[in-house]
Amino acid sequence: MSEEELMIQQLFDEEKLTDKQKKIIVAAIESFSEKGYSATSTSEIAKKAGVAEGTIFRHYKTKKDLLMSIVAPLMANLIGPFVVNDFNKVLDRQYDRVEDFLKATIENRREVLIKLLPVIKILLQEIPFQPELRELFLEQIAKKIFDRVSIIIKGYQEKGQLIEMPPESVARLAITTILGYLISRYVLLPHLEWDDELETERTIQFIMHGLGKKE
Amino acid sequence: MSEEELMIQQLFDEEKLTDKQKKIIVAAIESFSEKGYSATSTSEIAKKAGVAEGTIFRHYKTKKDLLMSIVAPLMANLIGPFVVNDFNKVLDRQYDRVEDFLKATIENRREVLIKLLPVIKILLQEIPFQPELRELFLEQIAKKIFDRVSIIIKGYQEKGQLIEMPPESVARLAITTILGYLISRYVLLPHLEWDDELETERTIQFIMHGLGKKE
Amino acid sequence: MSEEELMIQQLFDEEKLTDKQKKIIVAAIESFSEKGYSATSTSEIAKKAGVAEGTIFRHYKTKKDLLMSIVAPLMANLIGPFVVNDFNKVLDRQYDRVEDFLKATIENRREVLIKLLPVIKILLQEIPFQPELRELFLEQIAKKIFDRVSIIIKGYQEKGQLIEMPPESVARLAITTILGYLISRYVLLPHLEWDDELETERTIQFIMHGLGKKE
Amino acid sequence: MSEEELMIQQLFDEEKLTDKQKKIIVAAIESFSEKGYSATSTSEIAKKAGVAEGTIFRHYKTKKDLLMSIVAPLMANLIGPFVVNDFNKVLDRQYDRVEDFLKATIENRREVLIKLLPVIKILLQEIPFQPELRELFLEQIAKKIFDRVSIIIKGYQEKGQLIEMPPESVARLAITTILGYLISRYVLLPHLEWDDELETERTIQFIMHGLGKKE
DNA sequence: TATGAATGAGGGTTCATTCAT
DNA sequence: GATGAATGAACCCTCATTCAT
Numbered sequence A, B, C, D: 001m002s003e004e005e006l007m008i009q010q011l012f013d014e015e016k017l018t019d020k021q022k023k024i025i026v027a028a029i030e031s032f033s034e035k036g037y038s039a040t041s042t043s044e045i046a047k048k049a050g051v052a053e054g055t056i057f058r059h060y061k062t063k064k065d066l067l068m069s070i071v072a073p074l075m076a077n078l079i080g081p082f083v084v085n086d087f088n089k090v091l092d093r094q095y096d097r098v099e100d101f102l103k104a105t106i107e108n109r110r111e112v113l114i115k116l117l118p119v120i121k122i123l124l125q126e127i128p129f130q131p132e133l134r135e136l137f138l139e140q141i142a143k144k145i146f147d148r149v150s151i152i153i154k155g156y157q158e159k160g161q162l163i164e165m166p167p168e169s170v171a172r173l174a175i176t177t178i179l180g181y182l183i184s185r186y187v188l189l190p191h192l193e194w195d196d197e198l199e200t201e202r203t204i205q206f207i208m209h210g211l212g213k214k215e
Numbered sequence E: 001t002a003t004g005a006a007t008g009a010g011g012g013t014t015c016a017t018t019c020a021t
Numbered sequence F: 001g002a003t004g005a006a007t008g009a010a011c012c013c014t015c016a017t018t019c020a021t
Helices: A002-012 A019-035 A042-049 A053-059 A063-091 A098-115 A117-126 A131-158 A167-188 A196-209 B002-012 B019-035 B042-049 B053-059 B063-091 B098-115 B117-126 B131-158 B167-188 B196-209 C002-012 C019-035 C042-049 C053-059 C063-091 C098-115 C117-126 C131-158 C167-188 C196-209 D002-012 D019-035 D042-049 D053-059 D063-091 D098-115 D117-126 D131-158 D167-188 D196-209
Strands: none
Touching (some): A002 A019, A002 A063, A002 A098, A002 A117, A019 A053, A019 A063, A019 A117, A042 A063, A063 A117, A063 A131, A117 A131, A117 A167, A167 A196, A167 B167, A167 B196, B002 B063, B002 B117, B019 B042, B019 B117, B063 B098, B098 B117, B098 B167, B117 B131, B117 B167, B167 B196, C002 C098, C019 C042, C042 C053, C042 C063, C098 C117, C098 C131, C098 C167, C117 C167, C131 C167, C167 D196, D019 D053, D019 D063, D063 D117, D098 D117, D098 D196, D117 D131, D117 D167, D131 D167
């Protein structure tokens, strides 16, 4: 229970949720991420949450409403700290080298990513099918992150630490590499044994120097 | 229609499908990839295919059967040419430099990937929810590709073209980078304008030399 | 309605059934006994009961569940009073002569049999096809009745009122004769005019003295 | 196969059935008697018979047609030999004593009953639900048998071998007793071990002298 | 506020039957 | 005559949602 409680807190820290609401949210996250949104029935959620079927609809007008109320705060959560903390730190020149910034970013996001993994799975699953979700995601998350990252990139380029390449391309390559790592690590192959520190190091090294051998 | 006909041919070239079967497959692919497997009703597929609902179940015992019959041949298709053609060419030392191999691989797969995009979307969407699909994918695709790629990598490492790093890590980084490019290009942001040749070049360059500036 | 109400009361006297449940049961009994279980659709039952089809499945998980919930209490009902009342009376030597016992038994069961006729028809119809039903019937009804009857028979044999013959055979002959009478009377040929008292008398006389003429 | 072949011959000896027709009939009898008419699908029959679904409907316009074509000849078969052979023998005074007639009748019918058991089960099952069947049965079978039996009874009554009782009642009692025996023996409790000769003897004895002890 | 009985549209699937081959 | 693909109505059952309690 404490595990879910943490997730709930992380996601809805400011809102006031009744006890039943929390149970509904937890149950919905579990079912949605296990079977998918469409394949999950509200009655199943109600049973798992230990509430009556009607109770769900008292708090959330529709099933989609419930989905949104789970997934929307995730967005703020994913981007929020990143924007506020790290970005400022970078501006404050706390990370002189790109490597340090990358490492801090990965470390910083790793924890919240793990905690919110089920919700992230739901988000990724439903983005292709819920236009509102996709727009929300593209405009609130993708765009913002992309913009901030581009600024950061330009900064490092000016400092001569990054090659001359359009920031969008640099951003794309860096972000997909990091996400590729995190998704491989936590979504696709979580059952393998990973040496997290070493693999993080390699990922960063790859971003910086590629795979080609310097002669 | 010719577009879908092509896809059908690509996927089911050896099997003999009746006209109605083809229509069902095409309609199912369209609906599944647009709304997701669970959210698509068989009656909707029937209507779109212009056949009676019962006809679907004459050819495919269940709805999941229909899904599998769409997605299973994709696997062979995705991996087949790769294994046979490219791998042999590499062994035949047709690609002296890693760059050439990467470029050929991307180009080679790009075409089939575009054509099969809707089916790939379905596959990716349903892998988390259909255990049989996941196993099929992990064992038939992921493992095979990984193995072959690892061999290729070792070859280039011995030739001194790739850094010393466990082939698994090299494979992971290379594959996720390429997939990250293709997914960004064709799935996430297809509506942007892309200079395919240039962006492919950059992706390969990134894999080889990273983002760090040589001084 | 009062007719069915009576049947419902007789069958489910202890359980608390909602109004809709009663209507569903009544409608199901009517349809099952008229057209058979397999040939009756749940939508038909719903319509006849004046409820939504979903309502049926809220109370009974499956169609077979509905059948069982109708037929199971019948068993207790058919055997219950017999075991408790009559059997005790016999033990209490309330019936000195076999004839009196037989008459009381027939009279006693006639009433409930008439009232539960439709349900009995359903039971008899479905016993060959529902293994669970058959076992339930054989073990809960047939065996119990057979055992009790055998004890009673032995009693009368010891009193010299019945011929020496294995109690099983005696029981078989007596029971099938009585059932043969009741089934002829109420199931096969209910439209004929019957002089119930006289025919009962003849049936008992037949059991006691057969058809042969004493010279 | 020879078992079914025999049944087919017995039932349809005069008609010319194609090979496929026979297979259909055999398959239908098996399925109908196992699962009931309504619960058996034509496709299942086709599969079991090894013919195409359409073939069934080429020979029998509807599913009910198939049922009727199985069950109708049974009637003639059940009554035919009885009327012709036994009855004449009785008239020919081949059976002086009632006992002999009863024994001959039971023995005579036992064999055909066993062979046609599955078809008889179908007939008994469907009589309550198929009005045409019921009328056919009542008028062609029940009535005829009843009439003939009544005549026989009167004959024995005149000879002083049977008590004075309306022939209808005598017939009812005798017939239900015999049927009760045969049904107990072959339908309800076929798995018990039966001493057929002894039990037949007891049944006849019961009919003649009842269960009461002569002092 | 919370319940859970009730709804009826729609879910996937099977059905008896037809008909072009 | 035999086939089996095709049909669409009907099957049993589940669904998201409502509302009286």
